[in-house]
Amino acid sequence: MAEKEKTELKKGAPLLVVDHLTKRFADLTVLDGISLTVHEGEVIVIVGPSGCGKSTFLRCLNALEDIQGGEILLHGERITQNSKNLTELRQRVGMVFQSYELFPHLNVLDNILLAPTKVQKRKREEVKEEAMALLARIGLESKAESFPRQLSGGQKQRVAIIRALCMHPEVMLFDEVTAALDPEMVREVLDVILELANQGKTMLIVTHEMQFARAIADRVIFLNDGNICEESPPEEFFDHPKTERAKQFLQTFTFSRKGS
Amino acid sequence: MTACVRTKVYRLQASIENFRAGNNPSAWKKQQVCIVNWDFIHQYLPLYQKAAVLTLQIGALGILAAIAIGIVCTMIQYFKVPLARQVVSVYVEISRNTPLLIQLFFIYYGLPKIGIRTNPYACGVAGLAFLGGSYMTEAFRSGIEAVDKVQTESAASLGLSRLQVLRYVVFPQALTISFPAFMANVIFLLKETSVFSAISLMDLMFTAKDLIGLYYQTTESLFLLVVFYLLILLPVSVLGSLLERRMRYAGFGS
Amino acid sequence: MPDLGLNVLFKGKNLARLMGGLGVALKISLLSVVISIVLGIVVGLLMTWKNPISRALMRCYLEIVRIMPQMVLLFLVYFGTTRIFGWNLSGETSSVIVFSFWGAAEMGDLVRGALISIPQHQYESAAALGLSGGQTYRYIVLPQTVRRLIPLSMNLITRMIKTTSLVLMIGVVEVLKVSQQIIEANRMSSPNAAFGVYLTVFALYFFACWPISLLAGFLEKRWR
Secondary structure, eight states, X not given: OHHHHHHXXXXXXXXXXXXXXXXXXXXXXXXXXXXXXXXXXXXXXXXXXXXXXXXXXXXXXTTSSOOSEEEEEETTEEOOTTOTTHHHHHHHEEEEOTTOOOOTTSOHHHHHHHHHXXXXXXXXXXXXXXXXXXXXXXXXXGGTTOOGGGSOHHHHHHHHHHHHHTTOOSEEEEESTTTTSOHHHHHHHHHHHHHHHHTTOEEEEEOXXXXXXXXXXXXXXXXXXXXXXXXXOHHHHHHSOSSHHHHHHHHTTOOOOTTO | OHHHHHHHHHHHHHHHHHHHTTOOHHHHHTHHHHSOOHHHHHHHHHHHHHHHHHHHHHHHHHHHHHHHHXXXXXXXXXXXXXXXXXXXXXXXXXXXXSOHHHHHHIIIIIGGGGTOOOOHHHHHHHHHHHHHHHHHHHHHHHHHHHSOHHHHHHHHHTTOOHHHIIIXXXXXXXXXXXXXXXXXXXXXXXXXXXXXXXXXOOOHHXXXXXXXXXXXXXXXXXXXXXXXXXXXXXXXXXXXXXXXXHHHHTOOOO | OOOOSOGGGGSTTHHHHHXXXXXXXXXXXXHHHHHHHXXXXXXXHHHHXXXXXXXXXXXXXXXXXXXXXXXXXXXXXIIIHHHHTOOOXXXXXXXXXXXXXXHHHHHHHHHHHHHHTSOHHHHHHHHHTTOOHHHIIIIIIHHHHHHHHHHHHHHHHHHHHHHGGGGGGGTOOOHHHHHHHHHHHTTTTOTTHHHHHHHHHHHHHHHHHHXXXXXXXXXXXXXX
């Protein structure tokens, strides 16, 4: 009951509306008419077996893929690859990639400042102040002048999050951001995301970290074969999955030795 | 083993001594040849200097034009400009699969017959630019292709426009990646200037051949030829590898 | 329509002579290619050899070839050897010598590149599977090296064909020289022959090199 109140409380106005989104690569249908409404301040975790289309789904939300059917609305504005104000829409949707994708020729600070100064034309000093404050928050202010190659994977990924954050996006997309990390670095990245959740950031997260998903999600979406197979609060999904497919999927995360 | 090597070294040294003393058996036969005629070298040095300046001028102009062509063609390919893109790929294939000498012959002797007249100098620059343009295009293109596609996507996801992505993210990285190929092209094009004598430009080869024909001072003429080409190409080569090393030190890693 | 001077080609045996000239150029390049590949494998192995002296020597060799224009090398061998050693090398022999000298260095560098591009753990995992040194080379190293080498050496072949055009400058009667003769002989009857004939030569070289380049590009993509 208390949990339910939490989700109810968090639900604000609809921010992102996905309506019958269809994505095909040639003959292969990857997303088959997906509909989803994301409310302000909501954290949605998308899980599913590999190849189920969860990464493609996130990429569509940022118009990194063209779509074959349906529509994506951000505050009522349509996101497509042909949108006139595509760059403006992308500023409002932040994305963090599995492989960090810091720009190797720029130091940490310039990585963060590039888009706010060149795209949003904000004053360098002002953004720098904000960036330094955020870096201090994650304990990396001493690395501001370092180049990406001098950072560990976890540090790079945290910088990448700050870089996206500095554009003040309305919604953040996380695409398996810990999948490329060494196990001991996963925590530091997830902690940053948890803090963002506590601040009420709207987020869509694709992840394989089930513990983390359970802790952070307001809603869990189980994607299978390009369809939303299940959609429920985390406790319900993890403890009492409704579909056989979800049960199978969750079993792949538990181990037991036969006969013991 | 070592003894064997040592005797060989001694023998080599001995033969060099012999050669210096004019005791080389083949040198004996034509002694006047192997004694370098320094007067001749001194006399014709200015001729070589002039030729080297000409070679360098045409080389530099041709290479600059080639870079410009390369940049334009690369942009056309990057932005997938319809029609222009097909023209570029036809141009690249033609230019890369024919020798400069033939290109020059066609431009210099062939084109005037249909009313396009050029002087040797302009023809040299044009030929080098036509050849070099495609090599530069290939170098830049492979540099751009080597920049990971996700880099472009992550820049786009931050709201950068296509031009901004190219300018701030792809281009700086592609420049470093394609630098070795770029330097190799510069040296290749400078070397290619050696065919200019075919269109009666008074370059180094022309001068050397002229002097061999006129005075039969082969050794001196060839010596000067080698020295001058070394003077032109060695600094470029050394500078190139120095820059390359520095870029690698400042390299990206991942 | 201006006279493009193409009619000259169909006069008498002109076209056949032109093809014969191209044949001379192709013969020189084919001979040089074969010698280069054989010597190049040896040079490449020497380059990967740990011996510092052989390495330094090979490095020097490669640098000389990289820095000196082939034209200068041709002059050195053609004119220089006559003067210094009293040899009377024909233009064709000189050019085969120069192109092989040049090609062996370039080929050697390709072989070296292909050999060192095979990561150490390929050798290690072969050893871990119990393969002998010979077996490792036979089944693991060679197939990978050859796949990397073939497209690159095909590009070298086209470079060599293109470079044979230079032998005109040391008096070999090849396709360009034949063209000059044809143009000269028909100066009165077709003054515009230069355009048509040189255009034809241009096309001949293009169609000699282009298929090889295409195939090399195709193989490179396929075997990557």
